[in-house]
Amino acid sequence: MDFEDSPAEAAFRAEARKFLEEHAPETPIGSRDPSTDRDDRLERARRWQRTCHEHGWAALMWPKEFGGRGAGPIEAYIWEQELAQFSIGASYFVPGVGMAGPTIIAHGTEAQKQQHLMPMLRGELFWCQLFSEPSAGSDLAALGTRAIRDGDDWLVSGQKVWSSFADKADWGFLLARTDPARSKRDGITYFLLDMKTPGIHVRPIKDSNGGIHFNEVFFDQVRIPDAQRMGEINGGWAVTRTTLMHERMAIGSASSMFSMDDLLRDIRNSGVEPDAIQRQQIAQVYLWNRSLELLNARVMTKLSRGEDPTTEASVMKLALARLVSAGADAGLALDPRGAQTGQGHWAYQYVFAPALHIAGGTDEIQRNIIAERVLGLPREPDPFKETAFEDLPRS
Ligand SMILES: Cc1cc2nc3c(=O)[nH]c(=O)nc-3n(C[C@H](O)[C@H](O)[C@H](O)COP(=O)(O)OP(=O)(O)OC[C@H]3O[C@@H](n4cnc5c(N)ncnc54)[C@H](O)[C@@H]3O)c2cc1C
Incomplete structure (x- = not known):
């Protein structure tokens, strides 16, 4: 992959940046800090989704006929990179726009596409x-x-x-x-x-x-x-596989989960001088963050060639979970007040991070997929694969 933007990609990046500078909400939507009002966050997420839709940024890779931008994977990647700079973090629409939408486009009837896709994009239905x-x-x-x-x-x-x-x-x-x-x-x-x-x-x-x-x-x-x-x-299993692949990709590439810029900014503002071990910890987080960006680029390159990125999506999901955990450790180590009170962004991230090792398929399951499909190791035995569901032994 060529990491320099072509002139067309640079123009696309500038357009994305301009939209975000003009319209991105000032307060992050994604904070799941329980002290903030859920209904208010949801309402702001709906407004943000609507704004994105009105300006053509609601679903980069959906075909234009369904209200998407019809963009290619490289443009979607550029959009994610730009979005990450703004720490908006609205994950409420991931189940719809990120998972149900692509599945309906791939497997739905015409009536289902007509009924569901636009209201989803406009932020009306959740x-x-x-x-x-x-x-x-x-x-x-x-x-x-x-x-x-x-x-x-x-x-x-x-x-x-x-x-x-x-x-x-x-x-x-x-x-x-x-x-x-x-x-x-x-x-x-x-x-x-x-x-x-x-x-x-x-x-x-x-x-x-x-x-x-x-x-x-x-x-x-x-x-x-x-x-x-x-x-x-x-x-239904064939349809399910489409949803699960999009879920892994949406989680693995989610700009809302971790921001290296936020971590560095908070460390600089904390007034705490990192010791040698903490500096190493921060450097490690930086490297993992960069590795994830490059993995993301690999997935986008595969998609742009029309290849299946299912296995890379598993690697990305694993890598993101590790990054968010390590980032939360580093952030909280330099926020003694947050560590004591349990309040604030890094304390919240610290409690939230373990969920990422489970959601969308656990770390162990991603490793099984990588072992079988990338490394070519023998498949995990399933003696009941062909057994009728009603005859399966139950505990
Ligand atoms: C933040 C979050 C959001 C979620 N949102 C949704 C949602 O919106 N909708 C939804 O349907 N689900 C959702 N889930 C559920 C999620 O998909 C499941 O938790 C996940 O698939 C694991 O299933 P389980 O919890 O039943 O664990 P189990 O499958 O019981 O696993 C228990 C442990 O055994 C290990 N294990 C199991 N099988 C194997 C194996 N074959 N090889 C090696 N180790 C194995 C697992 O890795 C794990 O450590 C969410 C979970 C989280 C954490």
């Missing part, structure tokens, strides 16, 4: 991911939430957990088991779900830092029209 269950996280295909056909509808019963923002979401994308007589992956169907449908009960889970991010979601005979099914009946 989405959540309804995949994980108490007994299906890393082994997502073990999910047990059941959908049974009833005329033109499906009736869904079961439970999801760790659903980010579900208590505020307008729509969700849901996996349910439609044929337990088939093997785990073969009996799953993918649905789009209006979160106001009767029978859905959302119970927020309080974080260790006092905030609310996740929810438990219970389904009691929830009626979903067949028109809201995406992909084939029992063919």
Whole structure:
């Protein structure tokens, strides 16, 4: 990859920078500091999403016909680089614009594209991911939430957990088991779900830092029209793979998670003189940050050649989790007040960082993917791969 901008890329970068200078919100939206008001943050995230849409920056790589910019991966990368300078950090729209949107574009019907894509981009409708269950996280295909056909509808019963923002979401994308007589992956169907449908009960889970991010979601005979099914009946796993790849890429490249500039600025302003060990720690964070930028560039290059970046997305997700943890350690070490009171950005990052080693597939699962697909090691044995779901042993 050539790291110098071509004249066209430099012009694109200048345009992005100008937009951000003129419109970026002054107060970061992304801080999950529990002392800030969630509804206010959500409202500001909606406004920011709308502003991005009005100026053509809401979805860089979506095709123009669906309201995107139709930009290539290199431009998307430049946009991420510029965005990172402004520490806006609005992650509320990642489940929608970052995950559901690309999946609907790839697998949705015309009616689904017409109904969902524009409201998502304009910040009008806000989405959540309804995949994980108490007994299906890393082994997502073990999910047990059941959908049974009833005329033109499906009736869904079961439970999801760790659903980010579900208590505020307008729509969700849901996996349910439609044929337990088939093997785990073969009996799953993918649905789009209006979160106001009767029978859905959302119970927020309080974080260790006092905030609310996740929810438990219970389904009691929830009626979903067949028109809201995406992909084939029992063919949901292929659709799911598209969502999971976009999730890893969205998390791994997220400019909102860590800013080297913020860390250096806070260290300079702290008045604390880093000792030799802390200086080494900061240098290590700088190197990991740079490595992640270069990995991001590699993914974009692959995408621009039409190649599949699934494995790089796993490496990026691993690298980002490590970077955010190390950055939080370094930031908090130089913020003694934050370390004592638990208040402030670095104290918050310190508590939040472990979540990144789990969300979107744990570190161990990313390592399994890298071991099998990059290093060519033998696949992890799964003696029940072909067993019917209903015959699987349960604890
Ligand atoms: C911040 C955050 C946001 C999230 N948001 C959502 C959301 O919006 N929607 C949603 O559906 N889910 C969400 N999740 C859930 C997330 O996808 C799951 O937590 C994740 O997939 C892990 O599943 P689990 O928690 O059930 O852990 P488990 O799968 O039970 O894993 C427990 C431990 O065992 C290890 N392990 C499991 N299997 C293997 C294996 N084969 N090889 C090696 N080690 C293994 C894991 O690495 C882990 O350390 C979120 C999670 C977090 C932390």
